[in-house]
Amino acid sequence: xxxxxxxxxxxxxxxxxxxxxxxxxxxxxxxxxxxxxxxxxxxxxxxxxxxxxxxxxxxxxxxxxxxxxxxxxxxxxxxxxxxxxxxxxxxxxxxxxxxxxxxxxxxxxxxxxxxxxxxxxxxxxxxxxxxxxxxxxxxxxxxxxxxxxxxxxxxxxxxxxxxxxxxxxxxxxxxxxxxxxxxxxxxxxxxxxxxxxxxxxxxxxxxxxxxxxxxxxxxxxxxxxxxxxxxxxxxxxxxxxxxxxxxxxxxxxxxxxxxxxxxxxxxxxxxxxxxxxxxxxxxxxxxxxxxxxxxxxxxxxxxxxxxxxxxxxxxxx
Numbered sequence: 001x002x003x004x005x006x007x008x009x010x011x012x013x014x015x016x017x018x019x020x021x022x023x024x025x026x027x028x029x030x031x032x033x034x035x036x037x038x039x040x041x042x043x044x045x046x047x048x049x050x051x052x053x054x055x056x057x058x059x060x061x062x063x064x065x066x067x068x069x070x071x072x073x074x075x076x077x078x079x080x081x082x083x084x085x086x087x088x089x090x091x092x093x094x095x096x097x098x099x100x101x102x103x104x105x106x107x108x109x110x111x112x113x114x115x116x117x118x119x120x121x122x123x124x125x126x127x128x129x130x131x132x133x134x135x136x137x138x139x140x141x142x143x144x145x146x147x148x149x150x151x152x153x154x155x156x157x158x159x160x161x162x163x164x165x166x167x168x169x170x171x172x173x174x175x176x177x178x179x180x181x182x183x184x185x186x187x188x189x190x191x192x193x194x195x196x197x198x199x200x201x202x203x204x205x206x207x208x209x210x211x212x213x214x215x216x217x218x219x220x221x222x223x224x225x226x227x228x229x230x231x232x233x234x235x236x237x238x239x240x241x242x243x244x245x246x247x248x249x250x251x252x253x254x255x256x257x258x259x260x261x262x263x264x265x266x267x268x269x270x271x272x273x274x275x276x277x278x279x280x281x282x283x284x285x286x287x288x289x290x291x292x293x294x295x296x297x298x299x300x301x302x303x304x305x306x307x308x309x310x311x312x313x314x315x316x317x
Contacts, residue, residue, distance in 0.1 A: 020044055028069045030146055032079035036086040037065040063087035063125055077101070077109075082147050084113040084128045092117035093141055094149040095131055096158040102144045103152055104178065105171040107159065114158075116150065131158070135194060139185075152180055153189040160205070161198030166222075168205045169214060176212040214238045221253060224265045224302050224309070228254070231310040233317055235263070242287060250283050252292075259317050262287060264296045 023043050028035050040050050050067065053059040059067040062083040068075055075083070081102065085092050093099075096114035100107045112129040116136060140154040150158060152175060160168045175181045186206070193199035216222050216238055228234050235254040242262075243249040254263040264280075284294040295316060301309050 025069065031086070032076060032082045032146070033070050034062060034066060034068045034075070034079055034083040034086060037067070039086075040067070063128070078145055078147060081113060084115050085148055087125055087128060088115045088117035088130060090118075091133065092148065093133075093136075094147055095155065096129075096150075096162070099150045099155040100159050100171055102147060102149050103155055103180070104174065105155070105159075106174045107163070107167055107171060116158075135192065135196075137192065140189070151185075153182070153185045156186065157189050157193060157196065157198050157202055159198070160202040161196060165201065165205060168201060169209050170216070172205065172209065172211045173213070173215040177215055181211065218267065220265050220267050220299055220302060223306075224254065224263070224297065227302065227306045227310050228313065230306075231314060233310075233313055242290070242292070244286065244290075250287060252287070255292075256317060260292050261316055262292045262294045263313070264294065265299070265302055266296055267299050 020043060024035065024040065024045070027039060027043070037047065037050055041047070045053075050059060054061055054067065059069065060072055062068050062072050062075070062080075064087065066083050066086045068079070068083065081094050081098055084098075085094055092115050094102060094114065095116040097107055097110055098114045101109050110129075112127055114129050114131065116131040116133045118133045136150075136154070140151050142149060142151045149155075156168070156171055156175070159171055163171075172181070183206075186202075190199050190203055213236070214225060216225060221238065225235075225238065233256075236257045237255050238253065240252050240255045241249055242252055242255075252262040253265055255261070264284075284296075287294050293316070295312075297309055297312075
C-alpha cells in the first residue's frame, strides 16, 4: 500500500477498516477484473496513488480513468465490455451489437464496443462507439453478469438500426429459442421509438418473418439459406425436429413440408469417422421410410457452386 502521513495515513489504516487492497480486489472480481478511477477514489485511493500503482504494474490502464488488475490482453470479452461501460461514466450501458452478444443473440461483435451514455462522455475514445441515451427509459435497462446493458427489446431496436435484415431475423430467432421474447415489451419499445429507422425495420421483420423458423447453427447453413432465398425457394423451417412414430426423432437442416423434401448440408469437418457416416445414412433411410426425400449438399457445392445448388434445388421442388 502507498505510504502517506498524518491524518490521511491514520484514516487509511484504522484497525477496523477493511484493507484497501482487499476492497479493490473484491470490486474488480465483481466487475470482470476492471475498476474505474472514480471507484478507486471512493475506496480512498488518490489519483496519484493510482498512477503510482500503474507505474509499478499493479494496475493496467485500459481506457482513460479505467484500470485492470490483469494485463489487458488477458481480459475476457465481458471484461472489455465492462471497461467500455466504465469509461463512459455513470448511466452508461452496453448496447447495440455488444448488448446482443451479452443477450446471446448470435451476432458478430464489431471491433468497437457499443455503449449508450448520457451526454458526450466517452465519445472519441479508442475502441468505443458511443450512442446517445436521450430516448432511454428505465424499463429499457437491465444487468447481465453484473454489466449494465440495454434490455432485450431495446437491444433488438438498436440492432435493427445498423444491421442487415438477416441479422435482425437471426437475433429474433435466437431470442425465441431462449424463450425471451415478449411482444408486449417490444411493442412498447416500438411505440416510443420516435420514428427511428430501426423501428420500421424491426416492425417489418416481426410482421414478415416467422420467428424461430430460420435458426441456423453455422455459416454453412447461413450460406445455404441465402441460396434458397436468392432463388426464391425459402424453406419452411431450419433445423426442424422430425418425430419418429416409435419415439425419438431427427433434426433436419432444411425442410420443405409440402414437397416432403429435406436438405442436409455437410461441413468440411463432418463425417470424419465411419461411425458418423454410417449414423447419418441410417438416419436418412429412416426419414425416407416416413416419406421424406433427403438430399445432401457438400460444403464445396454450397460455397463454390451456389448456382448449381440453386438449379438442383429448383428441380427438386
